[in-house]
Amino acid sequence: MKKSLIVLVGLFFVVASSFLNIDVASAQGQVTVLGVWGGSEEEAFIEMIRPFEEETGIEVLYEGTRDLPTVLTTRIEAGNPPDIVHLTGPGLLMDLLRRDAAVDLRDVLDMDTFTAEYDETWLDLARGDDDGIYGVFISADLKSLIWYSPPRFEEYGYEVPETWDELMELSDQMVADGGRPWSIGLESGAASGWPGTDWIEDILLRTAGPEVYDQWIFHEIPWTAPEIREAFELFGQIARDPNYVYGGPVAVLTMDFGDAADPLFTDPPRAFMHRQASFITSFIEDRHPDLVPGEDFDFFPFPPINPEHGNPMMGAADMMTMTNDTPEARALIEYLASAEAQEIWVGKLGKLGVNTEIDPAAYPDDLTRRMAATLHDAPEFRFDASDSMPAAVGSGAFWEGILNYVGGDDLDQVLEYIESVAQETY
Amino acid sequence: MESRNLFMRMLMHAVIIIMVLIWVVPTLGILISSIRPASDVLNTGWWTVFKSPLEVTQFTVENYESIIERAGMGTAFRNSVIIASVGTLLPVTTAAFAAFGFSRLNFWGKRFLFGIIIGLIVVPLQMTFIPVLRVYHQVGLSGTFLGVWLAHTAYGLPFAVFMLHNFFSALPRDLFEAAYIDGASLLSVFFRIALPLSVPALASLIIFQFLWVWNDLLVSLIYLGGTRDVAPLTVRLASLVGSYGQDWHLLTAAAFISIVVPVVVFIGLQKYFVRGILAGSVKS
Incomplete structure (x- = not known):
């Protein structure tokens, strides 16, 4: 007995000591990047930076974690930030600016080329209070999209609606035909509820307009304001009505967002329409490898509601921010801002490009090309509000409020609760 | 009386079997899911394989293949071994010395x-993350194995000292006195x-700590970071x-690959484990 323990202990030491001569990474010619990407996204990122590494000889050390805010805050507080960090929203950037941890890119990038290649929208979103540019967007996801199955629409004689009223008429028609118009899934682990926030954002953007939307982000209007109430009510008309949504509110609450497009492709279809961001295509393709993008599933833009505000588009984007001013980091951020780098990135992942110089041929399919065009041609673009708000509200009380509202809670109570959290936070 | 006893025993066995099932079913689900093709995993539950369990074509090893092919998993496995071996032995040996001192020596304070x-x-x-990381950064320990070993040692020591102290204190005093009389040094x-x-106490402590x-x-993610050179299996996973x-x-x-090592360690040290759990619990 004793012998086997000693053998085991000895074995440990042998294994451990054989590994002991490991070089500690030196900072020479290296740049560290922290991001949330994992799996195929991480592989695409490594693919994107490979030409950079080959050309400059600088080694890029990528580190991916889905707990990015925690890890980033800890590292910054400890005085050990990564050189470049991937931020998923302006909310995180505001945090960095408050800690004075981001580098102004006006001194780093060639501003003439940069402003020529990027639309004003993307510059504004990265701008700090001092007019500095603190981030480069490398790709975007368009969220104001409604997915459907063209063969099914044809089979049942449905037309793609152009306005909210047409959309609701179509929904009623589908109910009259004995079907369910919508499939919604809010479940997403600890982040459950976020798909519902996108609904509210899309509706508010079209009923009250971009200006009210901006006021809402910065809490210049309370959550109990009539505009926000109305947006919740329009969402509730769909998500809380068992006739409109597949499985009723119970399924809305319990279905994983990644599975929520599935009811469109069953035979007969359990639902006809699904509102979700451009990245849902990869989920659909994983689950149904035999479906052809653009033929068997396609999108139409979330239709305008109040004609006065036209049809602004809402989405999210991936921003790269420099947190350490080193020559290697400067070189990398310049490379990431280029169309050359982003063509590899969007081609691999089917994300939508932001740099206007990106060759449309870089996209993997026609569907993605059309989504990119929809994003570019949008009269107005707004960043996902929940990603722009402070975390306690945008990724806390707002998510919770959505779940409680769909679960049947009184709207006033829900909004008052979010408002109380907002007042403590802002 | 006899039949009542039998009934109680059957009830007991039923309860144990149910408990075992509750614990085993999720693991079984992971195992079955890991050998099913991706589109099946996403579309139907793992239990659906029991409809036709003999149909071999519904199983595949492509999940394992794509993980092993994926760059960095081998390195990650190696890193886990490096971290866990020293991260176990360092605290256990330190704790053994400390606990012996605390239980058998008399000194001020x-x-x-x-x-x-x-x-x-x-x-x-x-x-402790931010203050310790700050110190690590200044002395150049962040992102090194030494740093993470020291962190695991520090986090593991209090419990290890406590457990071994209780065990040492329970050893009969006469044994030590006899040894001293025979001229043995400390x-x-x-x-x-x-x-x-x-x-037995050491073995179970090794299992716990390992x-x-x-x-x-968490500790690896904060002190070591997720770059491929140093990230352990959990971080890569x-x-x-x-x-x-x-x-x-x-x-x-991937989860199944990472389960293998702890299971081997557990089975290897299992016979000490039960005795070790009782370590220091009764003072005779």
């Missing part, structure tokens, strides 16, 4: 020092009497999944 060490058991390790008493007698270090994600939770079918296979 002993109770006070022991109280502090035991008190550290309740300090949440999250509280060190030879430690190595030739205390250590051999506490093999499982904790092997399964640890977490980054197999995309930012929206895509590709989770790969997790099932």
